[in-house]
Amino acid sequence: MSKKVMIVDDDKSIVELVQIVLKRKGYEVYGAFGGEECIKSIGGINPDILIMDVMMPDMNGWEVLKKLKEDGILEHIKVIMLTVVKEPFEEYSDLSPYVLDYITKPCSNEDILEGVKRLSEL
């Protein structure tokens, strides 16, 4: 059974590109164009892997994870953070156990694929 991956980014071109790249490799991929859309739709998708952009205009990626944790959804999801910001939001340190990979933009399709492949094997 193919793994479900959800990509959350306010940049539509990134969401669409990642969807194409991962679908070609056999993953079932869902996109959300922002944090609020992710929170609304993730319950019905139940992804194995969540690729989360940090800097989004509606809410930052760490806030989204915090909400998912409060809702009990995060426990079963492996998270890859995708960001241009190398320094962390320290107030979200308690979320660090859920984030298994941290990819800094700009990144290649291979970086994303490698991260998803590794987490999908867990």
Added chain:
Amino acid sequence: MTIGTSTGGLNILHEIIPRFHKLDSYVIFIIQHTTQEVEDPLIEQLDEKCHIRVKKAGHGMHIEPGNAYFLPADYHAGVEEQDGRVSIRLYEGTKVNFVRPSIDVFMESVAKLFRENAIGVLLTGMGRDGAQGMKAIKEAGGATIAQNEETAPIFRMPSSAIMLGCVDKVLPPQEIFTEIMDIINKRGGT
């Protein structure tokens, strides 16, 4: 030796641990902040890739040199000696630095027991966990290594230790293994 890491550390662990082909007199304790849901497959994945065995640490488990022990999520951990044998102690308790197991808590225990034979390695991660533990190892006469900024996805944990002035070497992952082996060889171990 203790290798502690958090966010972004999984890839770095995969870069360092498989390089160890044989450890006769040392053990590796691995602390990767993670959750109970993923730790077992994560340990299996690492074990399959490594020459040395990577085992999940259990309460009361006796330490056997030559192995790596992955400390489980949601428990603090320490080492203790009884009747000449070193074993792992796991216990619940309030989170330290927002996490459990805390690298600080475990490294302080390692420093107390292994003293100048301890080696502390701190890799990428959010927050400041590990800085005080590295300081404890340094003050006990042990050796300390932190991942460098260029290769750390999140430099905060290594930089927190560096700011305390307790880090001997700041290195990229590929050089961390070499440095550890140099330290072990200089001490006359393998």
